[in-house]
Amino acid sequence: MQKKHYYIKTFGCQMNVYDSERIAAILQNMGFAPASSQAQADIVIFNTCHIREKAAEKVFSDLGRAELIKQERALDGKDTIIGITGCVVQAEDEQIAKRAPYVDFATGPLTYHRLPEIITKVLRKKSAGTIIDTEFPAESKFDYLPQANSSSGCAFLAIQEGCNNFCTYCVVPYTRGIETSRPVEEVIKEARNLISKGALEINLLGQNVNSYHGEDAGGKERGLAYLLNKLAELDGLKRLRYTTSYPADMDDELINCHRDIPILMPFLHLPVQAGSDKILKAMNRRHTAGDYLRIIEKLKKANPKIGMSSDFIVGFPGETDKDFQATLDIVNQVKFIQAFSFKYSRRAGTPAAVMPEQVEEKVKKERLETLQNLLFSYQSKFNDSCVGKTTSVLFESKGRHKGQLIGRTPYMQNLHVEAGKEFLNKIVDIKITGATTNSLSGILKGE
Ligand code: 5AD
Numbered sequence: 220m221q222k223k224h225y226y227i228k229t230f231g232c233q234m235n236v237y238d239s240e241r242i243a244a245i246l247q248n249m250g251f252a253p254a255s256s257q258a259q260a261d262i263v264i265f266n267t268c269h270i271r272e273k274a275a276e277k278v279f280s281d282l283g284r285a286e287l288i289k290q291e292r293a294l295d296g297k298d299t300i301i302g303i304t305g306c307v308v309q310a311e312d313e314q315i316a317k318r319a320p321y322v323d324f325a326t327g328p329l330t331y332h333r334l335p336e337i338i339t340k341v342l343r344k345k346s347a348g349t350i351i352d353t354e355f356p357a358e359s360k361f362d363y364l365p366q367a368n369s370s371s372g373c374a375f376l377a378i379q380e381g382c383n384n385f386c387t388y389c390v391v392p393y394t395r396g397i398e399t400s401r402p403v404e405e406v407i408k409e410a411r412n413l414i415s416k417g418a419l420e421i422n423l424l425g426q427n428v429n430s431y432h433g434e435d436a437g438g439k440e441r442g443l444a445y446l447l448n449k450l451a452e453l454d455g456l457k458r459l460r461y462t463t464s465y466p467a468d469m470d471d472e473l474i475n476c477h478r479d480i481p482i483l484m485p486f487l488h489l490p491v492q493a494g495s496d497k498i499l500k501a502m503n504r505r506h507t508a509g510d511y512l513r514i515i516e517k518l519k520k521a522n523p524k525i526g527m528s529s530d531f532i533v534g535f536p537g538e539t540d541k542d543f544q545a546t547l548d549i550v551n552q553v554k555f556i557q558a559f560s561f562k563y564s565r566r567a568g569t570p571a572a573v574m575p576e577q578v579e580e581k582v583k584k585e586r587l588e589t590l591q592n593l594l595f596s597y598q599s600k601f602n603d604s605c606v607g608k609t610t611s612v613l614f615e616s617k618g619r620h621k622g623q624l625i626g627r628t629p630y631m632q633n634l635h636v637e638a639g640k641e642f643l644n645k646i647v648d649i650k651i652t653g654a655t656t657n658s659l660s661g662i663l664k665g666e
């Protein structure tokens with residue numbers, strides 16, 4: 220019998236990238252092989268994101284296209300299974316049944332470990348209509364997911380999921396549920412497996428990763444600082460990162476890790492969202508702009524080389540020009556070396572969606588442009604300051620041009636270099652020769 224193929228398209232955050240890797244491992248264990256294109260795939264899965272309207276809407280247009288490909292394949296006598304996973308399913312299960320009734324299955328982000336049974340049911344054509352599983356299950360999916368069969372040099376490891384912060388704009392607490400942490404030993408076991416399969420860098424993931432509180436072997440609750448110290452002892456691990464953190468959970472013990480753990484990269488993504496205390500309060504954030512600046516000061520003291528990254532939202536309900544100026548002010552103070560910024564997107568079911576003072580689209584657009592220009596200027600300045608220096612780079616993929624590799628510096632900058640593929644998934648010293656806002660170029664040291 221000919222081998223069946225799968226195709227997974229991932230939207231959204233790094234947690235979704237991790238989930239997609241786990242889904243791929245499930246499918247491989249079921250005998251599927253990766254497809255070279257969507258048209259070759261016997262099973263197509265969209266792993267979706269619901270954080271902003273645009274991301275969620277994109278899924279429905281992709282589903283429409285998938286249905287057309289399915290019909291074309293049917294003319295050649297081939298069956299195609301179409302599935303959706305991720306946060307759109309959790310939030311919009313009824314919409315999926317209405318707008319895309321041809322979808323064979325839909326599972327939320329907490330139930331995809333059940334895919335073997337679900338897909339088997341679909342294959343046996345035992346189900347009429349779409350199988351939808353959006354339960355918040357009692358069991359932890361991590362107890363059922365297969366370990367990775369292989370790893371690239373740079374691996375993700377989910378240690379925590381869900382969020383109890385309930386920022387008033389955010390869907391995550393509703394789609395990923397309340398916070399749960401994986402036990403310490405389980406995380407270490409997964410890390411060991413990743414390292415044995417070739418990982419040199421591990422990026423610990425969680426929606427609120429620094430509120431990690433997993434149990435150790437003796438049943439004692441441990442924080443992220445303890446876990447980082449344990450992982451840093453593992454032979455063969457060269458780089459450690461964690462993302463995404465919440466400012467109020469940046470305790471001193473964790474800050475000290477940036478002083479004491481040499482393999483912890485000198486880069487931290489710590490979203491502040493806005494610079495105005497009035498807006499931060501309306502967002503239900505448990506920190507002020509002043510609190511945030513004090514944390515950065517402590518981090519810089521712990522490791523003077525640390526570079527900061529953040530997320531920003533412009534045009535949150537009630538944001539005035541003065542509030543927006545406070546966001547620009549904090550950018551000028553911290554001088555972020557990287558950042559993501561978004562127009563506020565109204566999400567049904569969240570408190571901010573029904574706040575009265577919604578900001579006009581035109582104003583949001585202008586503010587985003589102003590903020591991004593400022594952020595880019597600091598990012599460019601930092602990248603320019605790297606030229607002439609030598610840095611370690613972990614090469615992750617081939618570049619667009621022949622003979623080119625792309626990797627990441629300790630500061631998460633993309634760097635490309637002319638080099639043979641023997642350097643893929645290795646950490647190499649590179650002399651930085653050029654910089655743009657978004658990337659660096661360099662040459663192998665000694666060339
Ligand atoms: N509108 C715009 N941006 C949002 N984010 C989360 N929810 C929304 C929303 N409703 C942003 C935040 C968060 C990042 C992952 O996405 O900045 O940190």
Ligand code: SF4
Nearest residue numbers: 382384385386389391
């Ligand atoms: Fe969403 Fe706030 Fe939780 Fe981040 S901390 S996932 S923005 S609710």
